[in-house]
Amino acid sequence: MSETEAPPSRTPGGAVTIRPALPRDARAIRDLVIPYAQARILLAKEMIGYYEAIQEFVVAEVDDGAGGRRVVGCGALHVMWSDLGEVRTLAVDGGFRSRGIGHLLLMELLARARALGLSRVFCLTFEVEFFTRHGFEAIEGAPVEPEVFAELVRSHDDGVAEFLDLAHVKQNTLGNTRMLLTLA
Numbered sequence: 001m002s003e004t005e006a007p008p009s010r011t012p013g014g015a016v017t018i019r020p021a022l023p024r025d026a027r028a029i030r031d032l033v034i035p036y037a038q039a040r041i042l043l044a045k046e047m048i049g050y051y052e053a054i055q056e057f058v059v060a061e062v063d064d065g066a067g068g069r070r071v072v073g074c075g076a077l078h079v080m081w082s083d084l085g086e087v088r089t090l091a092v093d094g095g096f097r098s099r100g101i102g103h104l105l106l107m108e109l110l111a112r113a114r115a116l117g118l119s120r121v122f123c124l125t126f127e128v129e130f131f132t133r134h135g136f137e138a139i140e141g142a143p144v145e146p147e148v149f150a151e152l153v154r155s156h157d158d159g160v161a162e163f164l165d166l167a168h169v170k171q172n173t174l175g176n177t178r179m180l181l182t183l184a
């Protein structure tokens with residue numbers, strides 16, 4: 001862009017598109033997460049972690065005002081057990097919040113959960129009102145049988161450890177609310 005051209009508009013020009021994330025979106029996802037990780041709202045991953053998890057992600061994109069598209073939101077569904085998943089890394093660019101983009105992303109992740117035959121979706125969040133509006137309820141503890149707990153504890157995934165409320169990730173979860181949605 002030359003110095004005389006107008007900068008790209010930050011206003012979504014058309015409809016928001018929600019689509020499965022592609023490997024080429026990994027850096028945009030990382031860039032969405034960084035400010036929230038710095039504010040200790042989300043956990044950042046190493047770059048390799050976004051590539052490895054890319055198939056769990058959906059992204060929201062809008063016109064970038066320069067003839068292209070720009071990723072302004074993301075979210076992931078992580079499967080934990082036969083009936084149980086977690087919505088994680090749901091993030092919308094600060095300049096695009098409160099326009100329904102988070103709602104669209106969450107709807108897509110819940111549709112994925114249903115398509116996978118899951119009946120319960122966990123979330124660990126500060127955004128209690130947003131998730132309550134979508135049917136999530138605050139819970140205590142990890143709602144799994146002891147046998148399943150014993151299997152989940154073998155995971156190397158920090159999110160699973162947070163779900164189990166294990167001591168070594170307590171510093172990640174301070175102030176968050178544990179929430180669960182039962183899918184109809």
Ligand SMILES: CC(C)(COP(=O)(O)OP(=O)(O)OC[C@H]1O[C@@H](n2cnc3c(N)ncnc32)[C@H](O)[C@@H]1OP(=O)(O)O)[C@@H](O)C(=O)NCCC(=O)NCCS
Pocket residue numbers: 036041042087088089090091092093096097098099100101102103104124125126127129130131133
């Ligand atoms: C949670 C989050 C993803 C929501 O994204 P968002 O795009 O702002 O979500 P929405 O616009 O769908 O809804 C946000 C609010 O805007 C309101 N809203 C939605 N569309 C609107 C519109 N067109 N005009 C005005 N308000 C609107 C909703 O009522 C909603 O209110 P609520 O939070 O009290 O439910 C976003 O706040 C975020 O990135 N938070 C930081 C990361 C995080 O905590 N993630 C969750 C844990 S994984």
